[in-house]
Amino acid sequence: MRLILALLFIAQPLMAAPKVAATLPPIAGLVAEIMQGVATPSALIPANAEPHHFSLRPSQISALREADIVFAVGLDLEPWLARVEGSFAIINLAETASEPLPARNFDLSARAESDPHLWLDPGEMVAWELEITQRLIKLDPENADIYRANEFALLQTLVAAKKQLENIGERMNAEGLRLVVSHDAFQYLERRLDVPLVGMLSDYTEVRAGARSLSKISRLEGPICILEHPELSAPADLLPNAPRVMLDPMGADFAGAPNFSMHFYQHIVAALEGCLTPQ
Numbered sequence: 001m002r003l004i005l006a007l008l009f010i011a012q013p014l015m016a017a018p019k020v021a022a023t024l025p026p027i028a029g030l031v032a033e034i035m036q037g038v039a040t041p042s043a044l045i046p047a048n049a050e051p052h053h054f055s056l057r058p059s060q061i062s063a064l065r066e067a068d069i070v071f072a073v074g075l076d077l078e079p080w081l082a083r084v085e086g087s088f089a090i091i092n093l094a095e096t097a098s099e100p101l102p103a104r105n106f107d108l109s110a111r112a113e114s115d116p117h118l119w120l121d122p123g124e125m126v127a128w129e130l131e132i133t134q135r136l137i138k139l140d141p142e143n144a145d146i147y148r149a150n151e152f153a154l155l156q157t158l159v160a161a162k163k164q165l166e167n168i169g170e171r172m173n174a175e176g177l178r179l180v181v182s183h184d185a186f187q188y189l190e191r192r193l194d195v196p197l198v199g200m201l202s203d204y205t206e207v208r209a210g211a212r213s214l215s216k217i218s219r220l221e222g223p224i225c226i227l228e229h230p231e232l233s234a235p236a237d238l239l240p241n242a243p244r245v246m247l248d249p250m251g252a253d254f255a256g257a258p259n260f261s262m263h264f265y266q267h268i269v270a271a272l273e274g275c276l277t278p279q
Contacts, residue, residue, distance in 0.1 A: 018140045021067040023078045024051060025250050026119040027093065027128075029260025031071055034132055034150045036258075038143045042067070047252035050206075050231075051077055056084065064088065068139060071132060075100060075116040096131040097124045101187050103204045106213040108197065115204060117249055121188035122161040122265055129154055154261060161265035162192065168272050169193030176223050177275055180239065183229035185249045189268070198224070202232050214238065225275035245274040 017039035022028035028043035035041060042063050045051050056064065064070065065086040072078050074092025081090060094100055097118050102110035118124040133151040137144045172195045179190060180199040183206070190197050199217035201209045209217070217238065224242040226234050230252075234244065247268060254263040 017143070018068045018136065019066055020136070021064055021070045021088070023070070023072040023081065024119070025252070025255040026260070026264065027071050027073065028256075029251065029254065029264065030119075030125065030128060030154070031132055033154045033259065033261060034129065034136060034147055036150050037146050038140070041071075043255065044070075045078075047250045047255040054078070054080060056080060069135060071135075073116050073118070075114045077116040091131065091135055093128045093131060094118060097127045101191070104184055104187070104200065106200065106203065106209050108200070113204070115184070115187050117185045117204075118188050120186055120249060120268075121192045122158040122165070122261070123192060124188060125158050125261070126155065129158065157259075157262050157265075161261070161269070164265070164269045165189070165192045165272075166194075168269060168276075169195055171276055172225070172272070175277060177225050178220075178223065179225055179227055180217055180220070180234070180242070181227045181229075182234045183232040185229060186227050186247065189247075193272075201234055201238075202229075206232065243275050245271040247271055 020031060020035065020039065020041040021044055022031050022041050023044050025043050025045065025047045028041050031041045044056065044060055044064065045054050061084055064084050065088070067088040069089045069091060070081065071091050071093060072081055074094040094116060100114040100116070100118065103113045103115045105111055129151060133147050136147050169192065172193060178196050178198045180201070181197065182201045184200050184202065184204045198220060199213070220239065224239055226239065226242050226244045228234055228244055228246050230246060230248050251260065251264040251267070253267070254260050257263060
């Protein structure tokens with residue numbers, strides 16, 4: 001009898017892991033950490049692509065249509081996603097976090113649009129992590145214990161990154177530092193650091209600052225650090241004495257690597273050290 005039961009058990013088909021997709025590499029990295037040991041989500045947008053104007057290739061559309069669930073930012077960052085027909089559920093993670101900040105004009109006043117770059121703040125990612133885990137458990141209860149264990153480990157990573165950024169923000173404020181950004185993508189990071197922004201060189205749609213804005217920034221005095229986007233660097237002659245640090249909001253160097261979140265935020269912390277006076 002035991003042999004028959006064992007054979008029947010072996011004959012039962014194993015429940016297939018859910019097919020999961022994520023739009024941006026940072027979301028794919030977050031989901032992959034929660035799904036570790038179960039399956040690997042597909043990232044729809046390459047790390048070097050611009051999400052605002054991205055177009056899916058036929059192979060990506062096919063993969064998307066086969067997905068059970070797709071994790072996205074929302075806030076109109078991925079308008080192309082709604083144009084793909086399929087039975088997959090779209091989870092806009094921005095809806096689970098705190099109230100999004102408004103994007104900014106060159107005079108730093110608020111725009112009507114929301115800033116979608118919430119993943120730059122690990123504190124915001126805690127809510128995303130919890131939402132992703134609950135969605136996966138609902139879809140795949142057989143692996144709930146794995147998802148919860150991975151969630152706990154990831155939570156520790158995010159909390160540690162949040163504290164590290166707050167610490168470096170305190171050090172930046174102690175030096176009286178202010179920030180100029182080459183692209184309006186770092187607002188949530190600025191808020192976590194609690195360091196003031198005094199100028200930006202391109203807005204969130206990649207429109208470049210005009211002569212008047214550049215002239216105003218060039219006359220800034222006091223300690224300034226320039227945060228540069230890899231695709232939108234600052235003019236070489238602008239504030240030549242200010243330190244510059246390169247921050248990639250997509251984490252291209254770590255896309256697809258294990259423990260994405262740890263590497264991503266450690267890279268940001270290490271880069272920001274470049275703003276500070278060497279001890």
